[in-house]
Amino acid sequence: MFSAAVVGTGLIGTSIALALRDQGVVPHLLDKDPESARTAADLGAGVVGFPREPVDLAVIAVPPQHVALVLKEHQLLGLAHDFTDVASVKDRPQREAAELGCDLSRFVGGHPMGGREQSGPLAAQRGLFHGRPWVLTPSAASRESAVDRVKELAELCGAHPVVMTQSDHDRAVALTSHAPHVVATLLAARLLSGDDCQLRLSGQGLxxxxxxxxxxxxxxxxxxxxNAGAVADVLTEFASDLQVVVEALRDLGTRVPEQPHTSTAQLTSALVRGVQGRARVPAPASGGLHLSGAAARG
Structure with missing residues (x-):
């Protein structure tokens, strides 16, 4: 038997609740914004309100900076036997939970690797996690029954549980999600300087x-x-590669390039490495795997 509560009815929380409903589980929906919880309930995600007795598992679906406080609050209220979260950063919430005196034996960090660029309950999708990895980051204190419950949650949502340490997870998402978001954002920001005539030429690649x-x-x-340190490490290496390309282009853009062969080789090398790197990205599950949108959108 499996009973659940979802604290935070944004994109991820509501998507989890919808997936559980499809498996016969009726989650209790809690949110500091009552309208958000009611919207999720209207979508068929569960019932609004605190359960009469502790549920098996509570999902803390709030942004990283709030995970520890929300976990502490709801452990004290006796919401559930065990708890997990869905934040896209694992080390900091775990440390903060320990500092607050949370019962870490009943907590297992989690991160479902599915998301969208939209937010809020109306953006939720019941199949958002189907075929996707769902990272579990149990601590040394996590009891086996709590880990099993979070694995069951992932499987009920159609995901594949993957166990990692907090630090390994954070380095992985810095490379595959967080740094790419920064790069995409900075590229998009360049469009603010474009005029309407230029932007009309925008294609699917952009x-x-x-x-x-x-x-x-x-x-x-x-x-x-x-996840500042890990993201900064990735972006530092990216900035170094970008500088090489910029210098090569500056040289090739002059009327008489000083090092045409070297600059061309550097440019070609960057492009080839991009092709090779792109080839290492696993094929998406049905419906697409948006790792960069997977961060915990509460």
Whole structure:
């Protein structure tokens, strides 16, 4: 038997609740914004309100900076036997939960790798996690029954549980999600200097590479700040590669290039490495795997 509560009825929380409803589980929906919880309930995601007795598992679907406080609050209220979260950063919430004195034996960090650039319950999709990885980051204190419950949650949502350490997870999403969001955002910001005539020439390539820049700036400030060191490491290497390309283009753009062969080789090398890197990205599950939009959109 599986009973659940979802705290935070945004995109991710409501999508989880919808997936659970499809499996016969009726989640209890809680949100500091009552209208958001009612909207999720109207979509068929569950019932609004605190359960009469503790549920098996509560999902904390709030941004990273709020995870520890919300976990502490609802453990004290006796919401559930075990708890997980869906934030796209794992190390900082875990440390903060320990500092607040949360019962870490009943908590297992989680991150479903599915998302969209939209936010809120109306953007939720019941199949958002189908075929996608769902990362679990249990601590040394996490009890086995709590880990099993979070694995069951992932499987009920159609995802594949993957166990990682908090630090390994944060380095992985810095490379595959957080740094790409920054790059897409900075590229999209360049469009502010374009005139209407130029922007009318926009093609699908530009739309694809800037799609995720539509994400909520406030949420992404929280996400990036919570994983700042790992993201900065990736962007430092990216900036170094970009500088090489800029210098090669500057040289090739002069009337008489000083090092035409070297600059051309550098440019070609960057393009070839891009092709090789892109080839390493796993094929998406049915419906597409948007890792850069996967950060915990509460």
């Amino acid at each position: 739309r694809d590479t800037t799609r995720i820049a539509s994400g909520d700036p406030g949420l992404w400030t929280d996400i990036l700040g919570s």
